[in-house]
Amino acid sequence: MKILIIGGSHAGIAVAKKVKSLSPKTNVTLIEATDHLGFISDTINLMLQGLISKDNIAEGEVYTIDDIRAAGVDLHLNTTALEIDYKNKKVLIQESTHSTEELAYDYLVLAMGSSSFEKLDAIKEHPNVNLLTYKYPDETLKTYEALQSSQSIMIIGAGLIGLELANSFTTRPSQTINLIERADYPLFRYFDKEIVEILMRHIPKNFHIYTNQNFYELENTTDDKIRLVTWDDQKITADTCVLALNPKPNTHIVEDHLDLNPDGTIKVNQYMQTSDPAIFACGDLVRIPVIHDNENSYLPLIGNARKTGYIAAYNILYGTSKSYPPSQRTLATKLFDHYLGSTGITATEASFSGYDVVEINKEYHTYAKYEQERDFHLYLKVIFDRKSRELLGAQVITNDRVQLDLINIFSVMIYHHDLIDQLLEVDTFFSPEINPTRNTLIDIGIESLKYHNQTTHHDDL
Template identity: 30%
Template structure:
């Protein structure tokens, strides 16, 4: 069996390591454009901010490790074409320029994603940077040392983490987003208001609800022009989202409208010889029972591992995802899973929610922090669909618990009486998750749900 793996960050690395262990007789070839594998891009802002001192800690594998497992590793090789009918790929050695054709019995597509670069006038000016891979992180650090004012375009996770890193480095920072609030894909307004107020208290300029019209400058960017005014700046980092790297398979396998590859429960595409995992494909999304594009490292490593389990024959199903994620910004801990009211509304789905404000542990303890928790559920079946939490105390593991609840189709009323321990160091006699269930239980219910 000859297996070709295209791309080796989270999903590709997980697939390769597991396949090499499970199928030592297989001939595994990895094709990677970069000169490294397995870079944890979710640690990019920590590296830029100096929290991570040794960048080697952000790599959890290496070409040498893969070669020691018997894998044929082709670094700095670009796959330029895939012929799914003849099961052949065209490959170019990026160092020598030489091209060749290789064959496969099974193809694993783990090409990941790439930052979106809108066609904005002046976007090619120097010091307008992307934030995705290790080399880009090094460029940001190098250029950031000389910059006095940094502008971040895009208020998702990476964008706000970079804002924190540069503010703590003593830079003046402006954050721009076309939506009227930050982190809108993960949290509802009552949560993002808290974070935005904290940003403003730290003299971070928020230009929300503004779209970038053009960039101005000589060789280097000097000014960002939005539909709301101008920002004088030394450096711009674009963080407006990611698109799946799937052009090689366009028209050859089923995809979502955005180009994300559809896979079945066993990570198989519509072509039985082609498997896909990670940021290049859509994942089964439990809150809606459909597919969604959720580029997270956690999804990628799980899917890559499942590819290895299923590449010879279907034997382990994907249980689906809730898109669970968390963030630590300026001492505030926040996390979410599943549907928010915002995302449900965007999908045209009707949901109900309950929000509670509690102390994370008894007030007779030396410290007791505020906790805001919001739980979203189906108004008819009462099934849990999502949750969000924010606190100075680290209670984010509660969202992992609620992720399991969503996955197993628990109702919000059952949540009220789940067995959680009590110990004053950690929580209250009634856990705040129970209290969310109780609050929902007290709301009027449809007759058939009672």
């Protein structure tokens, strides 16, 4: 069997490696348009924080040519897929400037990822405005250089990637950072407002966040800067403007043949199979199911790219039998010296999806009576459905890295469709020197009983 994969990044490499580890004799060819293998787009932040030098940008890549070839994959770098002959199952490819050739396949895997950011009306109307991006190494270097020499920076998008970029400037008080966000608060996709409000108390003075910005104009000024004019006529001028928005899937070579969703992602079934049974798609090209959410979501993250890749590989080898397990949408980040984590859906989304939402919001500060020096701040929010009592989501903001692991515990519980009451059924350790008499999980479980339909005797617990 011949498997041909287009795109040698996180998803494409996951497919190639999984196929070769499960079935070493299967013929796997991987073609990648650049000479990079699995670049981590967050690398720019490591460069701005001085953790990777610009001469060592390759440190931002997860794999090496040797890794992939050692796995037995036939790897073609600097090779672009130009066209697909679906009837005869062949792909027309071109290596650098060489002449074209055709590669045959039994199964084709699309892993072309995403690149140019979603089209903003402001950009369509002003195509000459120089807007920078940083998904791949070349654009990362260019954007890094521009940011280093800018006194004022405008970042369009105050979601996770926009705030992570802004965070890299916390130790540079001489640079002004303007964040432009269309929602009414930053990070709205993963966090409810009160969590973000706690974070906002810690943003540096040289940061300005403009929310509810759906309509604005972008223009070049005569002194070579970029000006954004908001709908209410505020004018924000910066030396450099960076786009930190949801990327757009690279589907142009298949859009005449495969079924697409309205957002441009490729339609796949639960096995990552497209509307053409010989073609699978994964990574940033597809939407995935999210637990407790009625619709599939576009969640372009490395973990999801790999997971969709593994599922595609398995189903190609063994027939369509392994469904994509719904994502808990678990993530964490560090912003302005605070750790934030989220799993499941937010309270806003849960209400929107028709759940009768109960929220428990609690703060914790102490490990144990005898360990005062390790005190911390933790704000924990847990969301469950009043009727079924099923856990729907959890969010934390804390200054203590250890507390962030609570999110992984809730993620596992949400994966198993656990009820909030099960917090009181699991064993948790207790030792007076290292934890309080009532630990966080038990405390949330007890708190949830206030919302129980039946009368419960708290003293029984």
